[in-house]
Amino acid sequence: MRTGHRPSGHGFGSPGGASASESNTARDTSTLRGRVASTILAYVALTKPRVIELLLVATIPAMLLADRGHIDLVLILSTLFGGWMGAASANALNCVADADIDKVMKRTALRPLARQAVPTRNAFVFGITLGVASFLWLWWRANLLAGLLVVLTIAFYVLFYTMVLKRRTWQNVIWGGAAGCMPVMVGWAAVTGSLSWEPLVLFLVIFFWTPPHTWALAMRYKEDYKAAGVPMLPVIASEQHVTKQIVLYTWATVLATLALVPAAGWIYAVVTLLAGAWFLFVAHQLHNGVRRGASVKPLKLFLQSNNYLAIVCCGLAVDSILGWATISSYF
Template sequence: MERGGHGLAGAPDATPFTRSDTVWGRMVGTILAYVALTKPRVIELLLVATIPAMLLADRGTVDFPLILATLFGGWMGAASANALNCVVDADIDKVMKRTARRPLARMAVPTSHALIFGLALGVASFGWLWWATYPLAAILIALTIAFYVLVYTMVLKRRTWQNVIWGGAAGCMPVMVGWAAVTGSISWEPIVLFLVIFFWTPPHTWAMAMRYKEDYKAAGVPMLPVIATEERVTKQILVYTWLTVLTTLVLVPAAGVIYAAVALVAGAWFLLMAHQLYAGVRRGEQVKPLRLFLQSNNYLAVVCLGLAVDSVLGWDTIATLLS
C-alpha cells in the first residue's frame, strides 16, 4: 500500500485520523495544563477544612446545596490564587526540580493567558459566593486571593524566612469563608480553626522544605531550612506542632466528645512524629522530613473529619441512639 493512498477495499487514508488524534491530544494537554495551574492537590486540603467549619456553624444540620455552592466558590477562589501564584513564580519554578513541570515553567500555557485565567476565576469566585451565600464570604475570598498573591507571593516569599508563617494565613481563610457562608458573620470558633491551620502550616511546609532545601537555595527563596541548621528548623517545627495541637483543644467546648477524642489521639500522634524528627536531628541521624510533611496532611484531615462527624452527630445524638 502506498503512503498517502488507500488501503484494502478502498479504506480511507489514516492520515486525517492521525491529525485529529494529534489535535485532540493537544486540546487535552492544554486543558490539563490549565487544571495544573490551579494546583488541585493543594485545593483538596483547603476545601476539606471548609466543610467542618460549615457543619459546626450550623450544628446538627447538613445543608448540602449550601455546602456544595460554597465549595465551588471556594474552589474557584483557591484556583485563582494558585494560578496567579504560578504567574508570579514562573521564573523560580523553572529553577526548582520540584516545580519544573508546572505549566508556565515548561511554557505549556502563555503567561498572559494564565494571568487572564487566574483573574477570571477570582472574579467568578467573588460573584458566585456573593450570589449563592453571604456578601461577607465573597469579600473574604477576595481578600484571601489578594493577600496570597500580593503579600505572600510578591513580597514575603523571596524576602524573609518567615514567609510561610505570615503567608500561610491565606491558607487558613477557607474556614472563615465557610463559616461566613452559613452565618453571614464571624465568631470565635472560626478564628480558632483559623489558628489551628495557621500554626499547622509552618511545620507542614518546613518539613517539605528540608527535603527540597537545595531547590529553594537555587531559586533564592530564603526558606528556614535554607538559612538555618536542621536542629533549629526541627525545633521550630516542634514548637509550632505543639501550638497546633493545643489550639485544637481550645475548640472542644464548641464541639463535643467525639472531636475531643480525635483531637487528643491525632495530636499525640502528630507530636510524636515531630519529636522523633527533632530527636533524630539532635542525634545526628539521617532523618526523613518528608514523612512528617505527608503525615501532617493526614493529621489535619483526621482532625477535620472528627470535627465534621461531631458537628453532625454530637453527643446528644449518640446518647439518644444508645438509650
C-alpha cells in the same frame, strides 16, 4: 488484441487513495485531541488541585460546626465550588508570579508556565477570571461576606505572600500561611453571614499547622529553594533549629485544636487528643533524630501533617453532624 490498459495508481475513488486519506484524517484528529487534552490538563495543573483539596477539607467541618446538627448539602456544595474557584485563582496567579523560580526548582520544573505549556498572559487572564467568578458565585449562592473574604484571600496570597514575603524573609510561610486559613472563615460566613470565635480558632489551627508542614517539605528540597533564592528556614538555618521550630509550632497546633473542644462534643475531643499525640510524637522524633545526628526523613512529618489535619477535620465533621451535647454544656 489489446487496445490499452487501465492505469494503476491511487487516484480518486481508488481503495489506496481512500485509505491514505482516512489515515491522515485519523492521525490529524488524534493529534488535535491530544493537544486539546494536553492544554486542558495544563490549565488544571495551574490551579494546583492537590493543594486545593487540602484547603477545602477544612471548609466542610467549619460549615457543619456553624450549623451544628444540620446539613445543608446544597449550600455546602455551592460554597466548596466557589472556594475551589477562589483557590484556583490564587494558585494560577501564584504560578504566574513564580514562573521564573519554578523553572529553577526540580520540584516545580514541570509546572505549566515553567515548561511553557500555557502562555503567561493566558494564565493571568485565567486566574483573574476565576477570582471574579468565585466572588460573584459566593455572593449569589451564600452572601456578600463570603465573597469578600475570598477576594481578600486571593489578594493576600498573591500580592503579600507571593510578591512580597516569599523571596525576602524566612517568615514567608508563617504569615503567608494565613491565606490557607481563610477557607474556614469563608465556610463559617457562608452559613451564618458573620464571624465569631470558633472560626478564629480553626483559623489558628491551620495557621500554626502550616510552618511544620511546609518546613518539613523544605528540608527535603532545601537545595531547590537555595538555587531559586527563596529564603525558606531550612535554607538559612541549621536542621536542629528548624526541627526545634517545627516542634514548637506543632505544640501550638495541637493546643489550638484543644481550644475548640468546648464548642464541640466528646467525639472531637477524643479524636483531637489522639491525633495530637501522634503528631507530636512524629515531630519530637524528627527533632531528636537531628540532635543525635541520625539520618532523618522529614517527608514522614510532611505526610503525617496532612493526615493529622484530615483526621481532626473528619472528627469535627462527624461530631458536628451528630450534634450531641457540647463539652461546655456539661459545666
